Structure formats: structure tokens, C-alpha cells
Amino acid sequence: GGTRAILMAVQAHIIKYLLFVRHTEYTHLERLGRTSRRQQGEALAAALADTLWAAGGGGRAVICLVTAAVHVTPSGDYKADNFTERIQLFEFCEKAAAQDFIFDHINCFKGEGSHGVILFLYSLLFSRTLER
Numbered sequence: 001g002g003t004r005a006i007l008m009a010v011q012a013h014i015i016k017y018l019l020f021v022r023h024t025e026y027t028h029l030e031r032l033g034r035t036s037r038r039q040q041g042e043a044l045a046a047a048l049a050d051t052l053w054a055a056g057g058g059g060r061a062v063i064c065l066v067t068a069a070v071h072v073t074p075s076g077d078y079k080a081d082n083f084t085e086r087i088q089l090f091e092f093c094e095k096a097a098a099q100d101f102i103f104d105h106i107n108c109f110k111g112e113g114s115h116g117v118i119l120f121l122y123s124l125l126f127s128r129t130l131e132r
């Protein structure tokens with residue numbers, strides 16, 4: 001339950017990236033032990049971008065970030081939660097551009113108190129589209 005399933009899927013993509021995609025001179029198992037902080041961020045960005053790209057049908061990815069400004073005004077049955085109404089959407093038509101954007105904003109997904117899992121879940125929903 002909870003965020004565990006999402007985290008496990010992301011972790012699987014990270015391990016795949018570290019073992020089979022990233023180019024280093026080390027053998028497969030040595031790669032895991034010789035991973036710098038920057039490489040960890042690159043692996044997380046690649047995992048998130050791959051998943052969002054797949055959710056977008058291989059043609060788009062939408063990334064959600066929280067801003068200080070309010071982008072949605074509560075009305076009707078919607079009750080403000082001081083989070084959802086501050087989300088800003090960024091749409092990408094190239095996977096590499098989405099991955100670079102995520103890496104540039106990696107602390108939004110992994111920093112203490114960043115709400116990274118919920119941002120990723122919102123990004124998945126918007127990448128997949130609500131209709132699909």
C-alpha cells in the first residue's frame with residue numbers, strides 16, 4: 001500500500017539504468033558500488049523520464065512541479081489543499097529534454113519534504129492523460 005509500489009517501480013528503473021544503460025569502465029556489479037551523487041541523480045532522472053515517457057505513449061511527458069504561486073483557484077466542490085493548486089505543468093515532446101529538465105530539478109523529487117512521490121504520481125497522470 002501507499003507509496004511502496006511507486007518507489008519499487010522507480011527503483012527497478014534506476015537499477016536497470018545503473019547496470020545496463022550507463023557507460024562506465026567498471027563491470028556490472030562494480031557499477032553499483034562506484035556511483036557518485038551526481039550519477040545517482042542522473043539515474044533517478046532517467047528512471048522518472050523513462051516512466052513518464054512510457055505513460056505518455058512514447059510521444060510526450062508532463063512534469064509537475066510545485067511553485068509558490070497559486071495556479072488554480074478553488075471553486076465548487078474543490079477544497080484547497082495548498083498543494084494541488086500550486087502545481088505547474090511542463091510538457092515535453094522529447095524524452096531527452098524531459099530527462100534534462102528532471103535532472104535540473106532533481107531536488108524537487110528527492111529533497112527532504114519535497115513531495116517527490118506525489119509530484120511523480122501527478123506527472124504520471126498528466127503524461128498518460130485523464131482520458132486514457
